[in-house]
Amino acid sequence: MSYINSLLQLRCPKCRRGKMFSHKPYSFKGISSLNKSCPHCETLFQLEPWFFYGAMYVSYALGVAVAVAVYVLLVLFGFGKSVLTSFLIITGIIILISPYVYQLSKAIWASFFILYDPKKLG
Numbered sequence: 001m002s003y004i005n006s007l008l009q010l011r012c013p014k015c016r017r018g019k020m021f022s023h024k025p026y027s028f029k030g031i032s033s034l035n036k037s038c039p040h041c042e043t044l045f046q047l048e049p050w051f052f053y054g055a056m057y058v059s060y061a062l063g064v065a066v067a068v069a070v071y072v073l074l075v076l077f078g079f080g081k082s083v084l085t086s087f088l089i090i091t092g093i094i095i096l097i098s099p100y101v102y103q104l105s106k107a108i109w110a111s112f113f114i115l116y117d118p119k120k121l122g
């Protein structure tokens with residue numbers, strides 16, 4: 001599985017097989033259902049206390065990227081003339097994707113520190 005695919009599917013950065021979260025982002029049973037370790041290779045995800053605070057930076061960057069991309073699309077398709085309309089559409093989209101971005105940002109942040117190890121494929 002490629003790096004991008006493993007991130008998008010919220011997989012363990014070490015083996016790219018095990019799921020990082022026990023629930024899907026939109027299940028609402030537990031958006032913050034991060035597994036303590038990978039169910040496949042048993043790599044611990046929480047490297048130190050407050051490790052995932054850094055994921056806020058990733059989440060912020062993703063939010064800005066989505067907002068800019070949506071705004072560019074709105075302008076290209078002729079809907080970007082009203083600032084209020086653009087703002088409401090961008091806000092709505094960011095709210096809709098926020099559960100997924102929350103988990104994705106943790107997967108991206110973890111992948112910065114937990115490096116891929118093909119030997120862990122087992």
Ligand SMILES: [Zn+2]
Nearest residue numbers: 012015038041
């Ligand atoms: Zn793993």
